[in-house]
Amino acid sequence: MNQLDEKIRTHFPDESVxxxxxxxxxxxxKNLPSFIKDWLIRKFTDEQGNLDTHxxxxxxxxxxxxxNSDIKNRVRTYGEEVTILTRxxxxxxxxxxxxxxSIPDLSIKANEGRIPDYVAKRHKELREGEIWGVITLVYIPPEGKEKGAIELVNFKPFKPYDVDVDYFRTVRKEFSLTEWIDVLIRSMEYNPDGxxxxxxxLLFxxxxxxxxxxxxNMIELAPKGTGKSYIFGNISKYGWLISGGTVTRAKLFYDVSRKSMGLITNYDCISMDEIETIRFADENELQGxxxxxxxxxxxxxxxxxxxxxxxxxxxxxIPLSNHNQPVHQKYFTNLPQFFQSSALLDRFHGFIEGWKLKRIHEDLTIKGYTLNVEYFSEILHSLRSISDYSLIASELMAVPQNADKRDTKAVTKxxxxxxKLLFPHVKSPEDISKEDFENFCLKPALEKxxxxxKQIALIDGEFSEDLPDIHIKS
Structure with missing residues (x-):
């Protein structure tokens, strides 16, 4: 173990793996996301770091x-009561x-699975959408006009950590900035030394x-193999990854026929992967x-x-030249026609140049102590609701009176x-040096x-590529 391993294990004894x-x-x-795998490894590892494989x-x-599980058959045919951890x-x-x-992995369809009212009323977490949890299944035979169904009779949400955000923020002081960035990268399941x-x-x-x-709202264009799909599909249960298929207004926002809210209300972030392959139905309505x-x-x-x-x-x-640079000057031409509207693109706050990141090779495979992904995802989720950071950023920045509001909003966010990522311990403008805020918060924000x-200006002459002169207050 190196010094960073020791620090992580010392300050996060119950939250690291x-x-x-x-x-x-x-x-x-097993088709399991990282936050489930980490929890299981932790559950079966003793204090000496030995894994109980059996x-x-x-x-x-x-x-x-x-x-290939026979759980559906065990519940239906043999009348077993089965408890499983599943999506x-x-x-x-x-x-x-x-x-x-429904449980897609067990071929249990929505018309076969039923949640009794007494269970639904006891657990407010049973909202529409994808959920991870420990559930108990039983089979209820048909009776009268009521068809037979597999019932979910008990539920425990998968949330093994009661997160103490204040402790997390305080512990940040024990790490240097370079160490802390390495902690974040390890927690994303990559090796910072690679x-x-x-x-x-910092870009990663x-x-x-x-x-x-x-x-x-962000855009990242990158060549294949840079790990973007993995990050947005595995790091957090609070994110939803759309890979291909058709996106509708009903799916994203609200389904009128079913009177149910869409994905946008159930998750912290929605990622559209392989965006060039996604189709959009009723484009005018959805775009509006x-x-x-x-x-x-x-x-x-x-x-x-x-x-x-x-x-x-x-x-x-995005296609690249032999010099690892985009072939086309206009990056947004790689987006579907649906996103070619300058008014729509202007509502995206930043752009990540994914071609500047390394392809995922063996040297980026994590080995050592890191924050458990489930704990890390809960921390990220909790940091969203803390408004101190936005106020601190606003107090440290000087914004011209004639600045475009969308630019100001984007840079501030x-x-x-x-x-939140780099200096979570900061609780007032006095807690961070102006130099650190400028170099690691303001400059990257202005760049993105x-x-x-610039890209909007290339496709629409009515837009200027110049940003307002937002700088550190003297």
Whole structure:
């Protein structure tokens, strides 16, 4: 172990995990996100760091379903009561006044799964959308006009940590800035020693901004193999990754026929991966709703008005030259036609130049102590609701009177996000040097908003590529 391993283990004794790539091969054949794997490794590791492989294998066999599991048959045919840790999807059936669930990995469809009212009323977490938790299933045979169904009779949400954000913020003081950035990268499941430079590390952790800053909208274009899909699909259960398919206004915002809210109200951030392959239905309606939402966090569909703090992340590929630079000067030409509107693009706050990051090779594989992904995701989620950082950023920045409001908003939100990630211990402007805020919060924020500005100017002559002169107050 090196010094950083010791520091992480000392200051996060219950929240850290020692990661050895070989250990995680035990999950081969199991479609599990990182926050579940880390929790299981921690659960079956003793104080000396020894993994109880046999115990973990038994737990996986008994309580983690896989596609070939006979759980559905055991519940239906043999009348067993089965308790499992799994991902399931909750749906509201308005027409039949029922709450239903499906488990895709077990081929249990929504018309086969039922959640009794007494369970739904006891657990407010049973909202529409994807949920991870420990559930107990039983089979209820048909009776009268009522069809048979698999019922979810008990539920415990997967939330193993009661997060103490104040402790996390205080402990940050025990690490230097370079150490802390390495802690963040380790917690994203990568090896900080595999990066080429400090600048590259700072760019890499920019992918965490939408997890900590509410209503932040970002775009990242990068070649394949730079790990963007993995980050947005595995780091947090509070994020939702859309990969291909068709996006509708009903799916994203509100379904009029089912009278149910869409993805945007159920998650901290929505990421659209392989954006060039995604299709958009009823484009005019969806684009109008999206413009309003990205501007204000509010949407209106039919007579229903909704609000959310979720941000939107667009992830796409970009062709590069032999010199590892974009082939085309206009980056946004790689986005679908749906996103070619300058008015829509102007509502995105920042752009990540993913081609400046390394392809994922073995030297980026994490080995050592890191924060448990589940704990880390809860911390990121908790930091979203702390408004101190935005106020501190605003107090440290001098903004010209004639500055465009969208530019000011974008730079403030990005700077606030960097404060949360890099300097979470800061509780007032006096707690951070102006030099640190300028170099690690304000400058990266201006750079990322500046790229959006320049790219919009290239496709629409009515826009200027110049940002307002936002700088540190003297």
């Amino acid at each position: 020692y990661k050895i790539p070989e250990r995680y091969s035990i999950f081969s054949g 115990g973990l294998l038994i737990f996986l066999e008994e309580h983690i379903p896989h596609k 399931f999807i909750v749906e509201i059936d308005i027409l039949k006044n029922a709450l239903r669930f 990066f080429d430079s400090f600048t590259q590390k 952790i920019s992918r965490l901004l939408i997890f900590v800053e509410p209503n932040l 709703a999206l413009k309003n939402y990205l501007e204000s966090g509010v949407f209106t569909v039919a007579h229903t008005r909704g609000t959310s703090l979720a941000g939107l992340m667009l992830l796409g590929n 990005l700077a606030s996000g960097y404060l 908003r500046g790229i959006v500005r």
